[in-house]
Amino acid sequence: DAGVIQSPRHEVTEMGQEVTLRCKPISGHDYLFWYRQTMMRGLELLIYFNNNVPIDDSGMPEDRFSAKMPNASFSTLKIQPSEPRDSAVYFCASRLGGNGNTIYFGEGSWLTVV
Amino acid sequence: KNEVEQSPQNLTAQEGEFITINCSYSVGISALHWLQQHPGGGIVSLFMLSSGKKKHGRLIATINIQEKHSSLHITASHPRDSAVYICAVRSGNQFYFGTGTSLTVIP
Numbered sequence: 001d002a003g004v005i006q007s008p009r010h011e012v013t014e015m016g017q018e019v020t021l022r023c024k025p026i027s028g029h030d031y032l033f034w035y036r037q038t039m040m041r042g043l044e045l046l047i048y049f050n051n052n053v054p055i056d057d058s059g060m061p062e063d064r065f066s067a068k069m070p071n072a073s074f075s076t077l078k079i080q081p082s083e084p085r086d087s088a089v090y091f092c093a094s095r096l097g098g099n100g101n102t103i104y105f106g107e108g109s110w111l112t113v114v
Numbered sequence: 115k116n117e118v119e120q121s122p123q124n125l126t127a128q129e130g131e132f133i134t135i136n137c138s139y140s141v142g143i144s145a146l147h148w149l150q151q152h153p154g155g156g157i158v159s160l161f162m163l164s165s166g167k168k169k170h171g172r173l174i175a176t177i178n179i180q181e182k183h184s185s186l187h188i189t190a191s192h193p194r195d196s197a198v199y200i201c202a203v204r205s206g207n208q209f210y211f212g213t214g215t216s217l218t219v220i221p
Binding site: 042043044045048055056058059089091093101102103104105107108110 | 147149155156157158159162200202207208209211212213214
């Protein structure tokens, strides 16, 4: 299996622009997670989905952030408009439901907003 | 106060040493994860625990639910173990993360 695939790997954008991060979970996994990692706050869970349905989005920082999962094999995290403080690494992860199942992380999308 | 506290924050060890990283949490949990983040940024899940002990190669993770404490042990440490180790807990629909322990193993 190819693992969790994220794109883009790196993005530099100007503040005010829309940013879309993409994730393809491992086939068959029914949980998908979006995380953000910064030096200041470490790793934070933004939102997670179960069977394409958002379960908890309390970690989404503000209305500029939105996430969708239109089908079992694709999810997006969108920031509109972007701000310099959104600069971070955004990780997507997936796992199979049930106790004891490992969570698999993508390689991350490194976002810089200038 | 953070829901998850890790110690130490930074750790330097000589190759071959036995290493322990500690994690304490203050919420009721359904599972605890140990994650490893490599210097390049990639994150790997090492263990998911809800009770007892798990072992994988030179890594051992234990959890004491009553004391709300978990430890990650590395036996015969090696420079390739150098990474940041993050403890994370799931409490209901919430996930809480420790700030990580940065481990450097010197040859």
